[in-house]
Structure formats: structure tokens, C-alpha cells
Amino acid sequence: MLISQVRKEDGSVIVAVRAPGETARAVRGAESVYALAMEAANSRRSLRDVVDAKGFGETIDLEEAYSQGRLLSPITHPDPAHLHLTGTGLTHLGSAATRDAMHKKATEATEETLTDSMKMFRMGLEGGKPKSGEKGVQPEWFYKGNGTTAVAPGEPLVSPSFAEDGGEEPEMAGIYVISDKGVPFRLGFAVANEFSDHKTERVNYLWLAHSKLRQASFGPEIRIGAAPEDIRGASRILRGGKVLWEKPFLSGEANMSHSFANLEYHHFKYGLFRAPGDIHVHMFGTATLSFGDGIRTEEGDVFEIEAKEFGLPLRNPLAIAAEEEVAVHQL
Template sequence: MSILFEAEYQGRRYAGTGIPEAGRAHTLHAVEDGQLRAAFLAGGAEAALAAATSGAETVSVTPGDPGLRLLPPLLPTATNNALVNGFMGTHRSKFDHDPEPDEEFVAPNYYMKGFGSWLRVSDEPLITPADPIWLIEEPEVVLVYVNGEDGTPHYAGYTFGNDLNDIGLHLKNPWAYTPYAKLCETSVLPWLFLDEPPQNVTGRVVVERDGATAWEGPFSCGADSIFHRFEDMAEHLFSYPLLRQAGLVTYTFLGADKATYHDGFRVEDGDRLVLDVTSHGVVLANTVRYGTQTATGSAGPYLPPSSRPSVSRTASR
């Protein structure tokens, strides 16, 4: 299985292959923003791998170097022409029967999470609203697509992510508050697995608090755990013209199963969420940080002058 990744190092963009080992230097090749995406469109995974290893300028970097920042897979940093979205309620455990081979596809609930620049990687904090009701982690498969100049989406590979969100707000009113519940930062691994979407994905979530394990439990999120067929979900998603804009990179989260909430555990400010994807030998870890309240708690300062209510200057009598 081939793995591709990109990073920034001392102001320059680089690419590499495989997963760097702790304590060992890893060779990176200089690339331009968009070079690997263009290679995918021109010749698929093999062309992208060639582009990632052909740059004449190289550096040897050890994981943990303070000058190194790994990037979400294929992220267009110059244009931010990227979208984070996903499906909800996709796991078999949430249905009362197993899918039949010829069962008609019914699209699961969908959400838009935000721009690609909102994504975070391992060891970066995940910022939430200032006063969440009940946060949960959500380990998920993330499919990565790159659109060609004609808008045709091309599957590039997959990675794994944590769709941190406020399930307490969602449950308060699922029809009205779910989009707000999703307004937490989201993390993904930088490793792009150049293969078909995975059948079997298993691992463990560990919540660390004050340096100790506060909660842990297993998870699964591969095709064998999801009720819907991946190809049906993708076909439905990209039937919408808005998602077929030229050059767009799409990160699609495929849903999660039960989480800490279902065990009665609350994720709190300062907790470290560790998603150990043991089936693939990778780990995604981030610390949760509550955001800050606005100074006034009012939307007044955010209104442009033209939309502020007019004030009558006629004296009352």
C-alpha cells in the first residue's frame, strides 16, 4: 500500500512517501502547491508518486522538527479551493436490518463542515465554541477527491479524521442545530493512502486528562461497518453541480459509530483525544480547546453599517 504526504518546512512545500519513523530522518522533495493534484489528474496515483519523489531540491527532516508542519492531504493552501463535508447516520448499528445486495440507495443525512483551511493535523489543538453542551470525538474514514478542469471529480485516496462536534446541541434540536453542532475544528491525518476505500478499519479511542487515561473504547469505521455503499454515497454527492467546480478538493467524512457520549463520558476543555487506527498503524491525536466568548456577547459589532437598525432622531412626546 503506497502512502503520500505533503508538508511545509522553513517556508517551502515538500512531499514524501511512506510514514516517517520517530527519531529517523526522512527525505522530502520540493514541490509546488498544486503539483501533486495536477499529477493525479494527469496520470493517477503512479504519476503523483513520481511527482512526489522527483524534485531536485531535497531536505532530510526528522519527525518532531519544530520547522516541519505536515499538511492535510493535497490541501490547496494558496487558493483554499477545498471543502470539508460528510455524512451522518451511516453505520449499520443505526439500522434495524443489514443491507440487501439490491436494496435501493437512500442518501444519509449530509453536512458541510467548512473550508479546507479549517482542517488541523495531529498535535494541533481543536478549537470548539466557547460553551459546548456535550462534545464527542468521531473517528472516520475520509475520502479525498480532486476535480479536473471540467469539474469531474477524481478519487485520490483516503485518510482518517476526527469530526469533533457538539452532540448535545445536535440532540437539543436535530433539525435546527446540527449545522451549529458541527462548528468545531476537525483534524485529519496527513497520510494519503493510495488505495480503494478500506473495508476494515478498527482501532481505539483514548481520552487523556491531566496526563492519565480518563476513557477508552474501540471503534470501527470501514466499509464492513457502514450500511451504505461508498460508491453510492459518492455518486449521490457529486450529482450536485456545486461540488463539481473546477479544481475543488473535497474531503468527505463517512460517519462514525458510537462514541464517548454513549458511555456517559463528557469530553472537556484540555482533554487530549487519541485515535489509534490500529488496523492501519497510524495515530491521530489532538487537544480540545474551548474558544473564547466575544467581549459583549452580542452580534452588534459584526453588523455592517448598512444593516444596522436606523435610530429615529424625533423626540418622543
């Protein structure tokens, strides 16, 4: 089942659900995906059961709503400060050739000559998929922002005026709510663009935290339930309506050095991230970047990321923010 949110002309929200390839229907009496998810989490029922119990109303043309700019992020919080955008890196094996090269380098190089990134990657290969009941190695982790930096599908991803670069990262994101008792529940997965500043990161890896403090987008639909083992999608950049760059991307545990369960544990082990009522959108990393192929994005470029099992493609144009004067004043 795929679930999404559409804004009506009066500003109210329609929750729409559908099976892949079918027409969406409105969920009767649903105020938001968040409200449905919290009802499911607090009653220990599946989201699918909660949706089915409410029943369905009018059909919704999601493509038309998308073209009219009425698709919202597929989950939003009434208080954006309680939606957290986070992610993990160095989690994907990439192509077979890249994987072989990484294995060779990781196993033949000495500990002293490995970069910190390669050490982290090797740790994931060795301990990122623990057996049931065991604790695996923790991944690289980063913070992106809260709900104020979550951009709806179709809306511009805005790069700060001080940024060196604004580039896409096609990823899968896990979507979670925290029940009233502080228990994390996963709704499902969505396509995400973990928008980053790769030139800043490249200067020095210790600037990674700075490079990740950017907007992000996910959706337009959430695929309820577990993710497929082998996810195959496409990432492209359009300039002037024509494809400038395009490449397949792989995700799912068959293409990862960590299991989703291990990445989830190392995020939610912190009590900070189990605050009742919060939403978490946690992005799981990628091995595919246009930046790595020498592409330099420009204002007006359109990012498009899709994976057929996850509904409509995610599209966002790139915008550049005007320069701001920032000063701290003494009280």
C-alpha cells in the first residue's frame, strides 16, 4: 500500500492510499498521515488495519495534484520542530566493480594507511549485519534538520548562498513515529533526496556535519511495510527540460553493508530520539552521486528520483538563496 497527502483548495488535507499502479482513494475521516500513524502506534494495530477500518471515499488523481503543486510531504507534524531529518552514510556496497575494489582495498591495506571513511566502511562490512540478538557496529550518522527543512515534492530545494555546491543523494528513507509510551514504530519507506554540499565535504571530512545541514525532500508516497531486499531505481538531473545526467541507483539490504534493523537500533538507542509524538525521517545512504561524475548543478536544474515500488517519482528544482546578513546582538 502507498500512502500520501494532498492539499485541498481550502487548505485541508486529504490522505490518499492506493496499490501500486492503481488509482488513489481518500481515507474517510483521516486528518493526516501523522494522525493515522499515531492511532496505529498507540493501539498497537497496523497502519493498514487502521486505514481499512476507516474506509475509502472519492478517487484522487495524484498526477494532477502533483502538477498543480498540491502534493505535500507524505507525513508532516503539526509542530515542525518535532519532525527530525537524520541519516547514515557509508552503508551501501555500490556496483559490483566498486564493491570488489573496496573489498580489496579494505582487506589488503594496513590499518595505518586506511582513511577514516574506509575504516568505517570496513567496519560495516564486518559487523553491519549482526545475527538476531546480537548488536552490530554503529554507522556514520548525521543530522540534517527538523520539519522546517523538509521540502514537499515538487517544491524547490534551496541551497544557501554560502554553499559551495548543491547536489542530490538518491536514498531510501525510513519513516517512523514514536508512540505515547516512547516506542518507535516504522510506517514504511519512501524515496528521498538527501540534498548535500559535496564540495564542502570534500575539503575536509570534519566538515561533513556542515555539508549535511541542508534541506531534504522525500515521497511523494510512503510504501507501507517492509522494504524489498533489492531496490533498483533511477536518479537523473534535467536542465532546460532535457536529461543532463542519469544513473541507476541500488538500495535494499541486498545492496547494503548494514541491515535496516542495525541502522534503526543505533539511531533509536538514544532516548533523545524516543520522545513521544515525534516523527523521524531517517535516510539510509547511497552509492550514486552526480557529483562523483563531475556534474556541477545550476539553479533551475530539476532532480528526479524514482523507484517503481515506491510510487510517483520525487522531483525538486534547485534554487539558490539570496545572501543574508547574519549577526549576533548582545542583550
